[in-house]
Amino acid sequence: MSYAALLLFFGVIVVLMAGFPVAFSLAGTALIFAFGGIVLGVFDPNFLFTLPSRLFGVMTNDTLMAVPLFVFMGIMLERSQIAETLLDTLSLLFGTLRGGLGIAVTIVGMLLAASTGIVGATVVTMGLLSLPTMLKRGYDPRLATGTICASGTLGQIIPPSIILVLLGDVLSSAYQQSQISRGIFNPKTVTVGDLFVGALLPGLLLVSLYILFIMIYALLKPESMPAASPELRQGLSGLQLGKRVVLVLLPPLSLILAVLGSIIAGVATPTEAAAVGALGATLLAISRRQLNLDRLRDVMRGTTSVSSMVFLILIGASVFSLVFRGFGGDEAVRHLLLQLPGGALGAMVAVMLVMFLLGFVLDFIEITFVVVPIVGPVLLSMGLDPVWLGVMIAINLQTSFLTPPFGFALFYLRGVAPPQIKTSDIYIGAMPFVAIQLLALCLIAIWPELATWLPEVIYGN
Amino acid sequence: MENFTAGMQSLATTLDKISQRSGEAISWLTLLMVTITCLVVLLRYVFDLGWIWLQESVTWMHAMVFMIGAAFTMQREDHVRVDILYRGMTLRKQAWVNLLGTLFLLFPTTLLILFSSLGYAHDSWNYREVSQEAGGLQALYILKAVIPLAATLLTLQGLSLALHSVLVLIGVTPGREATGTSQELKP
Numbered sequence: 352m353s354y355a356a357l358l359l360f361f362g363v364i365v366v367l368m369a370g371f372p373v374a375f376s377l378a379g380t381a382l383i384f385a386f387g388g389i390v391l392g393v394f395d396p397n398f399l400f401t402l403p404s405r406l407f408g409v410m411t412n413d414t415l416m417a418v419p420l421f422v423f424m425g426i427m428l429e430r431s432q433i434a435e436t437l438l439d440t441l442s443l444l445f446g447t448l449r450g451g452l453g454i455a456v457t458i459v460g461m462l463l464a465a466s467t468g469i470v471g472a473t474v475v476t477m478g479l480l481s482l483p484t485m486l487k488r489g490y491d492p493r494l495a496t497g498t499i500c501a502s503g504t505l506g507q508i509i510p511p512s513i514i515l516v517l518l519g520d521v522l523s524s525a526y527q528q529s530q531i532s533r534g535i536f537n538p539k540t541v542t543v544g545d546l547f548v549g550a551l552l553p554g555l556l557l558v559s560l561y562i563l564f565i566m567i568y569a570l571l572k573p574e575s576m577p578a579a580s581p582e583l584r585q586g587l588s589g590l591q592l593g594k595r596v597v598l599v600l601l602p603p604l605s606l607i608l609a610v611l612g613s614i615i616a617g618v619a620t621p622t623e624a625a626a627v628g629a630l631g632a633t634l635l636a637i638s639r640r641q642l643n644l645d646r647l648r649d650v651m652r653g654t655t656s657v658s659s660m661v662f663l664i665l666i667g668a669s670v671f672s673l674v675f676r677g678f679g680g681d682e683a684v685r686h687l688l689l690q691l692p693g694g695a696l697g698a699m700v701a702v703m704l705v706m707f708l709l710g711f712v713l714d715f716i717e718i719t720f721v722v723v724p725i726v727g728p729v730l731l732s733m734g735l736d737p738v739w740l741g742v743m744i745a746i747n748l749q750t751s752f753l754t755p756p757f758g759f760a761l762f763y764l765r766g767v768a769p770p771q772i773k774t775s776d777i778y779i780g781a782m783p784f785v786a787i788q789l790l791a792l793c794l795i796a797i798w799p800e801l802a803t804w805l806p807e808v809i810y811g812n
Numbered sequence: 813m814e815n816f817t818a819g820m821q822s823l824a825t826t827l828d829k830i831s832q833r834s835g836e837a838i839s840w841l842t843l844l845m846v847t848i849t850c851l852v853v854l855l856r857y858v859f860d861l862g863w864i865w866l867q868e869s870v871t872w873m874h875a876m877v878f879m880i881g882a883a884f885t886m887q888r889e890d891h892v893r894v895d896i897l898y899r900g901m902t903l904r905k906q907a908w909v910n911l912l913g914t915l916f917l918l919f920p921t922t923l924l925i926l927f928s929s930l931g932y933a934h935d936s937w938n939y940r941e942v943s944q945e946a947g948g949l950q951a952l953y954i955l956k957a958v959i960p961l962a963a964t965l966l967t968l969q970g971l972s973l974a975l976h977s978v979l980v981l982i983g984v985t986p987g988r989e990a991t992g993t994s995q996e997l998k999p
Contacts, residue, residue: 369898369909370897370899371909372913407932423843622870630847648839655838655878658842659881
């Protein structure tokens with residue numbers, strides 16, 4: 352029986368590679384296997400009859416309602432062009448420092464990523480805005496492209512992040528399942544809020560490591576990132592500059608803080624916070640005279656599209672896991688993971704490795720919906736902390752998207768980088784940041800408190 | 813033969829229009845979701861009021877947006893593909909992927925959902941099923957009916973994709989660039 356499940360898993364990967372939309376590839380391949388199984392008498396057709404109620408479950412999942420609202424907020428912010436002014440001002444502030452522009456790009460990338468949560472758009476925007484300036488100032492193209500790609504992917508880990516909402520939902524049901532399977536019928540829960548809080552310190556750790564790397568690199572190879580001459584500031588006094596910095600940083604920062612703060616303080620659910628954030632982003636766009644009917648339509652249609660894309664993958668993945676379970680795949684994976692040497696550690700390393708490799712071909716969304724429901728309950732029943740697991744998965748996949756030659760972020764940047772930048776420059780530029788990511792993963796593995804301490808302080812036990 | 817291909821072309825265009833219009837219309841609900849959720853927050857904190865049905869209406873809108881918007885998303889080429897190989901294919905090969913994918917992956921899925929959900933929604937109508945929450949929305953069967961509706965729209969959009977692909981394969985149209993308009997908006 353479990354051979355069929357194994358075959359299904361590899362079958363799906365082969366079908367996915369052909370390039371038909373992921374949602375239908377997942378569901379369609381699973382159904383072909385299910386029909387085959389029914390004909391051969393090894394698959395119980397009753398599994399398929401639960402399909403409509405599963406679909407209805409996806410439709411009425413309250414946790415995931417935050418997704419379209421965060422998408423709305425993200426697209427609205429992206430369209431209101433806050434990135435331009437942020438970058439202009441911050442490069443005035445840091446530009447006269449050696450490596451300062453690199454630091455400015457990292458910070459803007461972080462803010463943009465945190466507030467919009469959209470990786471592709473962040474990398475593309477930063478690539479269009481900051482790459483030409485960095486090159487003109489004489490920055491090493493490898494360092495410039497690496498910085499942009501790395502800071503662009505921060506949107507997945509720094510809350511409020513759409514990915515963490517998806518991961519939070521999947522992990523919370525995996526956590527329940529793992530406890531019930533161990534006979535705990537009054538299970539503890541893990542929420543999207545827990546995950547947001549847990550990811551905060553690791554996210555900031557990553558940003559600090561990026562900046563540290565740029566600063567050390569600037570010391571060792573000063574010629575790779577020259578400082579701008581002081582004329583850049585065009586006679587602005589320190590006070591004037593300070594005022595400008597506060598003015599541009601205030602709107603996005605207060606938006607992030609309001610959204611995060613209200614979730615952490617427990618006054619709003621993630622859904623409510625996202626809606627207020629979306630309203631805030633809309634007001635910001637209006638105040639910057641960036642909103643008209645066309646742009647509003649654009650934002651609404653983009654939101655519909657992205658939201659449909661995400662939820663159809665969830666539907667496709669739930670058809671897949673239904674059939675996978677019908678063939679006994681869950682049991683097979685459980686046995687496999689339990690048999691690995693090294694207990695929880697061995698299982699964790701194996702899962703992380705598989706996810707990292709899958710990250711080359713699949714998106715965060717697919718991996719969250721397909722792989723995490725299968726391996727999550729097993730790992731959690733071995734006693735791993737759900738928040739820690741979520742953060743590790745998030746950083747692991749973020750690393751995967753940065754890793755040449757398949758990383759998504761690298762493709763996005765390639766698409767907008769000027770032709771004189773060689774693809775190999777982008778690849779080599781990403782390498783040190785991949786190393787930083789792996790370092791961060793090790794740090795969080797050694798000190799799980801980096802992820803678990805803050806949620807415990809805020810929410811208690 | 814020429815009449816036949818012209819007929820195929822105009823049918824595909826009509827189907828595309830259906831997806832487009834339905835998606836554009838349903839996308840207004842995203843704005844309404846933002847507004848109503850903010851209203852719910854305001855009512856609770858300022859006026860200490862809370863209505864379950866108002867909150868449920870947001871869930872309904874959310875479900876309708878991604879279900880009914882699915883065909884529109886497909887028409888816009890916004891459903892993600894694993895494009896490592898697909899990107900480098902000739903338009904003819906891409907058309908093959910899309911034709912075979914529609915026939916063997918999309919149609920089985922949407923048709924199974926369509927036929928299994930018809931009974932599901934019909935049962936709900938027979939019982940005049942209402943929300944399980946006290947003070948929730950009444951006509952739950954409307955939300956359940958969204959499932960077969962969405963499956964129908966997706967099947968029609970699948971038919972359009974299949975027609976477009978056949979037209980490319982028999983050399984009538986050169987085929988369109990299959991890159992999504994908002995791929996880069998992915999989270």
